[in-house]
Amino acid sequence: MSTESRSHDEMLALGDTVLARVPAGTEAEVTVTESAMALTRFANSGIHQNVADRTLRLRLRLVRDGRSGVAEMQVASDDAGDALVKSAEAIRSHSPSGEPVKPISPDGGADTEAGYCERTTLVTPEERADTVAAICAGADSLGQKAFGTFETGGTSIAMVSTTGLRRAARHTVAELIAVCRGADGSAYGARHASDVSHIDAAALIAEVTERCARNQGADATEPGTYEVVLSPYAVAEMLLYLGLMGLGGLAVAEHRSFMRFGERLMSESVTISDDVRRPELAPFPFDGEGSTTRPVTIIDHGVCAAVVHDSVTEKRSGEPTTGHSLAQPNSEGPFPRYLCMENGSGDDASMVAACTRGLLITRFWYVRPVHPLTTSITGMTRDGTFLIEDGRVVRPVRDLRFTQSIVDSLADVRSIGAERRACRGYFGATLAPWLHLGHFTFSS
Amino acid sequence: MRDIADVAIDASVVAGATYADCRVVDQRMQSVLVKNGRVNSVTDFEDTGVGIRVIVDGAWGFCGTQRTDRAGLEDAARFAVRIARASARTAVARVRLAPTPAVTATYVTPVSIDPFDVSLDRKIELLLAVDASMDLPSVTTRQGSLAAVRHHQFFASTEGSRITQTIIETGGGIDATATGDGEVQSRSFPNSFGRQQLTAGWEAVLAMDLAGNGRRIAEEAVALLSADLCPAGTMTLILDATQAALQVHESCGHPTELDRVLGFEAAFAGTSFLMPEMLGSFRYGSEAVTISADATSPGGLGTFGYDDEGVAAQRTLLIDGGLFTGYLTSRETAAGFDQPSGGTVRAESWNRLPIIRMTNINLEPGTSSLEEMIATTERGVYLETNRSWSIDDRRLNFQFGTQAGWEIRDGRRVRLVRNPLYSGRTPEFWNSCDAVAGASEWKMFGVINCGKGEPGQLMHVGHGAAPCRFRNVAVRPA
Numbered sequence: 001m002s003t004e005s006r007s008h009d010e011m012l013a014l015g016d017t018v019l020a021r022v023p024a025g026t027e028a029e030v031t032v033t034e035s036a037m038a039l040t041r042f043a044n045s046g047i048h049q050n051v052a053d054r055t056l057r058l059r060l061r062l063v064r065d066g067r068s069g070v071a072e073m074q075v076a077s078d079d080a081g082d083a084l085v086k087s088a089e090a091i092r093s094h095s096p097s098g099e100p101v102k103p104i105s106p107d108g109g110a111d112t113e114a115g116y117c118e119r120t121t122l123v124t125p126e127e128r129a130d131t132v133a134a135i136c137a138g139a140d141s142l143g144q145k146a147f148g149t150f151e152t153g154g155t156s157i158a159m160v161s162t163t164g165l166r167r168a169a170r171h172t173v174a175e176l177i178a179v180c181r182g183a184d185g186s187a188y189g190a191r192h193a194s195d196v197s198h199i200d201a202a203a204l205i206a207e208v209t210e211r212c213a214r215n216q217g218a219d220a221t222e223p224g225t226y227e228v229v230l231s232p233y234a235v236a237e238m239l240l241y242l243g244l245m246g247l248g249g250l251a252v253a254e255h256r257s258f259m260r261f262g263e264r265l266m267s268e269s270v271t272i273s274d275d276v277r278r279p280e281l282a283p284f285p286f287d288g289e290g291s292t293t294r295p296v297t298i299i300d301h302g303v304c305a306a307v308v309h310d311s312v313t314e315k316r317s318g319e320p321t322t323g324h325s326l327a328q329p330n331s332e333g334p335f336p337r338y339l340c341m342e343n344g345s346g347d348d349a350s351m352v353a354a355c356t357r358g359l360l361i362t363r364f365w366y367v368r369p370v371h372p373l374t375t376s377i378t379g380m381t382r383d384g385t386f387l388i389e390d391g392r393v394v395r396p397v398r399d400l401r402f403t404q405s406i407v408d409s410l411a412d413v414r415s416i417g418a419e420r421r422a423c424r425g426y427f428g429a430t431l432a433p434w435l436h437l438g439h440f441t442f443s444s
Numbered sequence: 445m446r447d448i449a450d451v452a453i454d455a456s457v458v459a460g461a462t463y464a465d466c467r468v469v470d471q472r473m474q475s476v477l478v479k480n481g482r483v484n485s486v487t488d489f490e491d492t493g494v495g496i497r498v499i500v501d502g503a504w505g506f507c508g509t510q511r512t513d514r515a516g517l518e519d520a521a522r523f524a525v526r527i528a529r530a531s532a533r534t535a536v537a538r539v540r541l542a543p544t545p546a547v548t549a550t551y552v553t554p555v556s557i558d559p560f561d562v563s564l565d566r567k568i569e570l571l572l573a574v575d576a577s578m579d580l581p582s583v584t585t586r587q588g589s590l591a592a593v594r595h596h597q598f599f600a601s602t603e604g605s606r607i608t609q610t611i612i613e614t615g616g617g618i619d620a621t622a623t624g625d626g627e628v629q630s631r632s633f634p635n636s637f638g639r640q641q642l643t644a645g646w647e648a649v650l651a652m653d654l655a656g657n658g659r660r661i662a663e664e665a666v667a668l669l670s671a672d673l674c675p676a677g678t679m680t681l682i683l684d685a686t687q688a689a690l691q692v693h694e695s696c697g698h699p700t701e702l703d704r705v706l707g708f709e710a711a712f713a714g715t716s717f718l719m720p721e722m723l724g725s726f727r728y729g730s731e732a733v734t735i736s737a738d739a740t741s742p743g744g745l746g747t748f749g750y751d752d753e754g755v756a757a758q759r760t761l762l763i764d765g766g767l768f769t770g771y772l773t774s775r776e777t778a779a780g781f782d783q784p785s786g787g788t789v790r791a792e793s794w795n796r797l798p799i800i801r802m803t804n805i806n807l808e809p810g811t812s813s814l815e816e817m818i819a820t821t822e823r824g825v826y827l828e829t830n831r832s833w834s835i836d837d838r839r840l841n842f843q844f845g846t847q848a849g850w851e852i853r854d855g856r857r858v859r860l861v862r863n864p865l866y867s868g869r870t871p872e873f874w875n876s877c878d879a880v881a882g883a884s885e886w887k888m889f890g891v892i893n894c895g896k897g898e899p900g901q902l903m904h905v906g907h908g909a910a911p912c913r914f915r916n917v918a919v920r921p922a
Binding site: 039044045047048049052054055056068069072074083087091095099124128132136145147148177178179186255256329330365366368369370374378379380399401443 | 483492493508585712835898
């Protein structure tokens with residue numbers, strides 16, 4: 001399959017051909033998305049699934065006389081533009097009159113491509129297989145089996161509108177995930193980058209096989225409240241759910257958010273921002289309505305500072321959009337995309353040394369909100385959980401279920417790591433450090 | 445579609461495939477969302493493409509393409525073959541497929557009223573009317589949605605199968621969220637997760653009676669704001685049919701997926717506690733518990749004529765009177781056990797690889813009733829409509845929360861309670877089941893967000909379930 005992607009000019013021209021078909025006097029926004037993705041999946045130290053696809057998606061939003069309609073097509077035919085306009089107009093004309101979300105005007109933001117690397121788009125099936133072979137060999141040499149994925153791909157998005165919006169950008173993602181399993185235990189590790197050459201497979205397999213070797217023959221430990229030392233993988237998961245539950249402007253407007261602006265709810269050492277400037281997060285410069293994504297300090301030294309906005313919550317709250325919109329219209333509101341926890345000066349070794357009795361946790365699994373206002377979440381530990389006693393990791397323990405308020409746990413931060421790791425999220429990625437928390441509640 | 449598939453299949457064979465199949469897919473989805481008295485969005489989505497799956501040198505390759513011209517299809521077929529050759533360099537064992545007969549067939553979801561024939565005006569009018577009925581003080585968010593899906597697919601394989609299928613789905617649902625005094629409470633109908641959906645026509649929406657339930661769920665959401673917290677302790681638990689369906693999904697459906705057992709999902713969705721040596725001897729649940737995988741159940745989202753490997757829809761028992769008796773299988777995984785495929789392989793879209801997915805995993809009806817279960821419960825809770833769900837990667841340790849609960853004392857519902865949670869371990873929980881309601885209270889539910897596979901695939905699956913009762917369950921407030 002051809003690896004050639006459309007250029008920005010070609011993407012914009014495609015958008016223009018749709019726009020040209022829109023009836024006069026109608027406001028319109030066209031989004032053209034092209035993605036090319038390849039993923040090699042391995043289990044039991046061998047490749048068992050291996051896929052690639054290229055997808056072109058056209059989305060048209062029409063607004064006129066207070067009526068709005070949206071049509072989307074994932075088709076490559078020449079007459080797609082005509083069909084798209086016909087479909088969106090049919091919906092628009094049947095919608096009741098109201099106050100629909102309108103296409104935005106250009107905000108002058110730059111279409112930077114900090115998250116794009118051409119090399120990532122050129123990775124071949126053979127290269128992915130070679131990397132997987134190295135991962136599997138590393139596991140096999142230690143009597144372990146390797147499982148995971150190696151994904152490479154890129155996405156280009158162009159937006160044009162009757163309000164003068166005209167922008168295009170692209171980003172790439174490379175992600176290598178490895179789980180190693182021994183006779184009686186497993187371990188997890190992952191690397192995420194926009195530049196595939198930053199994926200260090202050798203370091204990953206060393207990390208995961210070492211953890212797997214230690215995580216054999218786990219015994220149960222009593223549920224209860226423990227100190228915890230969380231790896232960046234676990235911290236990223238926690239931050240992700242904090243963002244989903246309460247860091248968007250609509251959650252605040254609908255009284256579903258825990259945020260109390262100006263109040264200190266977390267430890268003074270905690271600063272959380274959404275930072276589109278971090279290249280390791282494979283950032284994209286604009287959001288689903290074409291607004292430039294801007295850095296936002298959300299928690300400032302423990303104090304609730306701000307949430308992210310789109311044009312709808314801008315209207316409701318008076319706070320300007322931060323460029324975190326999903327495609328409009330939507331009922332979910334804006335979400336953070338690039339959450340970053342400010343780093344400290346610690347590391348996992350110093351955190352363990354400072355821990356009297358606690359758990360060292362590699363990864364959280366199947367995390368779900370329990371209550372949005374208390375930021376209570378539940379989930380399981382997975383792929384590497386260890387008991388710490390008197391400053392030493394003493395043994396692996398069986399996985400435990402936790403039910404814990406994120407905000408409460410971040411109000412008892414003992415130490416934050418200096419090194420941070422980029423981890424994939426739902427809408428983007430998260431930059432997370434190691435974290436030592438004073439309490440975390442495990443129920444079973 | 446037939447011509448497209450023929451080109452793809454021929455090109456795969458020429459390039460070196462020893463097996464190839466091709467799915468040509470044309471899918472349309474229309475959704476309408478009303479929120480707080482306004483139309484939030486009306487969207488029409490059309491998705492067309494071709495998925496080519498091949499075996500070369502005993503290994504799999506897959507390529508998805510939107511190009512349907514000869515050159516584009518040949519290019520994609522060659523790339524699928526190249527991917528398979530790369531797979532073969534690090535494959536553990538050569539892929540072997542359980543035999544399945546070549547068929548030429550057509551299947552169409554039986555519907556009374558095509559949902560795409562119902563005007564947008566009528567759909568919007570219905571949702572706005574229901575929205576108005578939920579407009580109570582303290583109800584800060586009211587939402588209603590309707591969806592219609594038409595999935596048209598042509599399947600062809602080098603073994604000679606040629607199958608045309610048209611699956612039609614129709615769904616709808618409403619939610620009311622009340623806030624106040626530092627609390628937020630939601631009620632949904634007929635189910636949470638946005639909507640209830642079936643392989644059926646517009647008649648499915650009419651049967652829901654959304655209009656007749658809007659005011660009730662709004663009032664319940666408001667009442668929950670000031671309701672007492674759910675009591676804590678070990679007690680009798682009665683689940684409504686919607687929550688029973690999700691309990692089946694998480695703790696019976698997923699662990700019986702044979703690809704999980706074999707480690708295919710070990711790095712993502714997880715494995716399973718159900719080892720092959722447990723088949724036929726492991727007591728999964730009490731005698732009241734019989735669970736089937738039934739791709740022939742009328743209305744289920746896992747109902748079809750043939751799966752995405754061309755295997756005919758079928759009904760198998762996963763748990764029979766409490767005994768673990770079967771897995772969900774594909775041609776590849778079944779071959780390892782010298783069994784025929786269970787016909788449970790599906791892909792979310794043309795650009796995704798077909799993998800083992802639940803069909804309709806049904807808790808078969810029992811002989812009790814909700815009324816009888818409550819009347820014969822001394823102390824416990826009756827819980828309705830899922831709010832949170834979590835289970836470990838082997839599908840043993842779970843915790844669920846529901847939107848509403850009612851405390852039961854001496855055979856009567858005595859008060860509404862908020863924020864209920866219950867937890868347990870899968871076999872102990874199902875072995876504590878002492879009653880399942882009968883066929884008159886058994887309903888088919890659709891889950892539209894079942895996640896599995898990498899790249900991620902959200903599959904639509906079905907669960908027939910009825911209210912059921914469990915003894916000695918850990919219950920507490922969130």
